[in-house]
Amino acid sequence: MNHRFELRVGPVAFRIGSAWRGPVEALRRLYAGYPEPKGICDFTVRLEPERPWRRALRPSIAIRGDFMLPGAAPLSLAHGLLAAEMGMNLQMALGQRRFLLLHAAAVERDGKAVLLTGHSGAGKSTLSALLGERGWRFLGDEFALLDPESGLLHPFPRAVSLKNESLAVFGEVDGARLGPVMAGTPKGTIRHLRPSPDAIARMDVPARPALILFPRFGRDLAPDSRPVGAAEVFVRLTQASTNYVALGRRGFDALSRLVSSVPARALDYSASEEGVRLVEDHRSK
Amino acid sequence: MRDLRALVRLLRDPAAAPKVRDWTSLLSAARAESLAGSLAFRLKGLDLPEGVAERLEDARRSAEQGRREALWEAEMARRALAPLGVPIVLLKGTAYAAAGLSAAVGRSIGDLDILVPRDALPRVEQALLAAGWEWVKEDAYDDLYYRRWMHELPPLIHRERDRMIDVHHTILPLTARPTPDAEALVSASVPLENGLRILHPADMIVHCAAHLFADGDLAGGLRNLWDMDRLLSDFSVGGYEFTVELRERSWEHDLIPAVARALRLARALFGTEVDTVLAGRPRLSDRLFIRRLLARDGWGRERRPALRLAFYVRSHWLRMPPAMLARHLWTKARR
Numbered sequence: 376m377n378h379r380f381e382l383r384v385g386p387v388a389f390r391i392g393s394a395w396r397g398p399v400e401a402l403r404r405l406y407a408g409y410p411e412p413k414g415i416c417d418f419t420v421r422l423e424p425e426r427p428w429r430r431a432l433r434p435s436i437a438i439r440g441d442f443m444l445p446g447a448a449p450l451s452l453a454h455g456l457l458a459a460e461m462g463m464n465l466q467m468a469l470g471q472r473r474f475l476l477l478h479a480a481a482v483e484r485d486g487k488a489v490l491l492t493g494h495s496g497a498g499k500s501t502l503s504a505l506l507g508e509r510g511w512r513f514l515g516d517e518f519a520l521l522d523p524e525s526g527l528l529h530p531f532p533r534a535v536s537l538k539n540e541s542l543a544v545f546g547e548v549d550g551a552r553l554g555p556v557m558a559g560t561p562k563g564t565i566r567h568l569r570p571s572p573d574a575i576a577r578m579d580v581p582a583r584p585a586l587i588l589f590p591r592f593g594r595d596l597a598p599d600s601r602p603v604g605a606a607e608v609f610v611r612l613t614q615a616s617t618n619y620v621a622l623g624r625r626g627f628d629a630l631s632r633l634v635s636s637v638p639a640r641a642l643d644y645s646a647s648e649e650g651v652r653l654v655e656d657h658r659s660k
Numbered sequence: 661m662r663d664l665r666a667l668v669r670l671l672r673d674p675a676a677a678p679k680v681r682d683w684t685s686l687l688s689a690a691r692a693e694s695l696a697g698s699l700a701f702r703l704k705g706l707d708l709p710e711g712v713a714e715r716l717e718d719a720r721r722s723a724e725q726g727r728r729e730a731l732w733e734a735e736m737a738r739r740a741l742a743p744l745g746v747p748i749v750l751l752k753g754t755a756y757a758a759a760g761l762s763a764a765v766g767r768s769i770g771d772l773d774i775l776v777p778r779d780a781l782p783r784v785e786q787a788l789l790a791a792g793w794e795w796v797k798e799d800a801y802d803d804l805y806y807r808r809w810m811h812e813l814p815p816l817i818h819r820e821r822d823r824m825i826d827v828h829h830t831i832l833p834l835t836a837r838p839t840p841d842a843e844a845l846v847s848a849s850v851p852l853e854n855g856l857r858i859l860h861p862a863d864m865i866v867h868c869a870a871h872l873f874a875d876g877d878l879a880g881g882l883r884n885l886w887d888m889d890r891l892l893s894d895f896s897v898g899g900y901e902f903t904v905e906l907r908e909r910s911w912e913h914d915l916i917p918a919v920a921r922a923l924r925l926a927r928a929l930f931g932t933e934v935d936t937v938l939a940g941r942p943r944l945s946d947r948l949f950i951r952r953l954l955a956r957d958g959w960g961r962e963r964r965p966a967l968r969l970a971f972y973v974r975s976h977w978l979r980m981p982p983a984m985l986a987r988h989l990w991t992k993a994r995r
Contacts, residue, residue, distance in 0.1 A: 376959055388711075390684050392959050414711040419688040421959055441691045441960060472718040623725045 385531045385578045388412030393422040398455030405554045420462035438462045442469035468617040474520035475629045478615045481514035482506045487585035498592040501541040513574040523629035527581035532574045534567040587639035596643040608639040661685040661958030685958025692960035697723030697766030723766040730769035740791035749775040749849045749857045763890035771824040778829040835980040838914035861895045862909040869922035877975035889930040
């Protein structure tokens with residue numbers, strides 16, 4: 376393809392090809408400092424015109440690659456970076472078979488990893504990114520990779536996708552770490568944040584899971600933290616995994632081991648700072 | 661990688677692995693052709709560059725799980741249909757897996773395809789609906805079209821397991837010019853231990869060839885031609901007896917041209933040993949077929965749009981007479 380970019384995030388390498396220069400340049404800036412893939416890339420993403428003539432004429436990006444969803448809506452060229460991110464997510468969600476993939480954010484401190492999982496809008500991205508700025512190691516805001524053999528979590532520190540109101544929370548970070556503001560995307564206004572240099576430098580160091588949290592964000596929620604039973608945790612995590620069924624017995628064994636060895640709690644919070652405090656409270660316990 | 665030659669070469673001769681320069685492209689192309697699992701098993705145990713072996717191990721695991729799920733789906737259908745007492749013949753990928761044929765090694769398996777006697781169709785349909793399968797298409801024209809002209813029921817999907825089943829009563833659309841002998845397919849079929857059946861080996865080859873060259877536009881054709889290579893090499897132990905059977909069955913099913921084409925192309929691309937009498941002399945059009953089968957690049961993109969379109973048009977031409985085709989396209993276009 377005309378423009379290409381290769382990227383390694385933790386144990387997974389991507390090859391991204393684009394018909395336009397813009398998305399690849401945006402990726403290069405956002406992922407400055409990330410390592411090169413070693414040898415082979417796991418997944419290929421293609422950003423290409425939906426029809427041949429749509430390269431120049433009202434350009435619109437179709438997200439394609441090794442694994443595809445039929446009928447996915449194209450994006451405008453201005454949202455090229457988002458298209459690349461969605462393309463990478465799609466490859467992971469549909470094609471990842473080495474790790475049990477949990478739709479969860481993860482952070483680590485003192486060798487103990489905390490998984491944050493919940494519906495979109497629960498605040499996973501914002502909480503994990505905030506913790507990443509406060510002395511925790513950011514492991515990822517979208518997918519947690521659980522190694523079925525070792526039971527360890529592998530970092531997958533892609534750029535954080537900050538949405539709408541949560542953008543304001545990161546006003547103080549170094550501007551070079553922020554991608555372009557993309558308004559009017561299917562997910563609202565989005566801006567990407569490159570994780571801290573430490574998170575990138577240590578992306579090959581896995582961590583032992585120590586706590587599973589189910590955060591819930593709501594303006595009217597009173598701050599609360601309560602334990603969640605193992606059976607409920609198991610079921611919720613099967614729903615949060617995109618490849619639990621595809622992994623077969625390996626997936627079942629990995630998840631059983633995680634759920635039976637790691638405590639879980641539900642967190643309610645009504646402001647980001649409150650959420651951060653609740654997570655930190657659990658560390659001191 | 662401008663076409664799929666490198667993938668074909670590696671399937672044919674795994675010892676060529678050290679010559680591969682761009683593994684990322686090869687993997688992408690293999691995935692796009694549903695051949696990643698087959699390739700991964702083919703290269704198992706070889707000394708490969710860093711990272712490649714791990715990716716291929718993932719592909720093998722994935723194919724293994726796919727095989728398990730496909731056989732389970734066949735078992736589910738068996739349980740739903742056993743009370744009817746009609747012969748249930750597995751087709752394509754599930755059949756290869758159930759029979760332990762080498763075409764199944766690493767092969768991706770999509771829908772469950774079965775063949776039943778035509779007069780049993782209504783009962784089979786009722787039994788599947790009662791056991792949790794439901795219609796995918798609710799469109800009245802499509803439904804009528806399938807029932808009147810196709811070789812299979814409209815596709816059914818299981819509401820809990822989300823897997824499709826195609827129930828065939830013959831192996832080509834009724835509107836196609838060749839008319840395979842469906843009764844002979846069922847009566848010559850071979851029982852498996854669990855009571856399900858598979859086609860007679862020669863019929864299996866004929867069906868694979870019919871699917872490739874007498875129906876459809878060759879989408880995913882390279883995988884089907886790889887099936888052909890694997891099946892022929894498995895059955896070659898049958899020696900001259902099998903050669904004669906294949907000639908006879910190809911003739912009885914009215915499919916000599918398709919089988920001959922399949923033999924020639926398998927020999928050309930994969931070096932398969934074939935019956936030269938049945939294969940016949942190479943034809944100029946074989947080159948077009950080869951070009952179409954290889955039309956994909958190292959990004960996994962389809963190449964040669966004009967040739968693809970030509971084969972798409974051909975597939976409709978094969979499937980129905982001109983007046984009917986016009987009517988069909990008109991109805992499709994108007995909705």
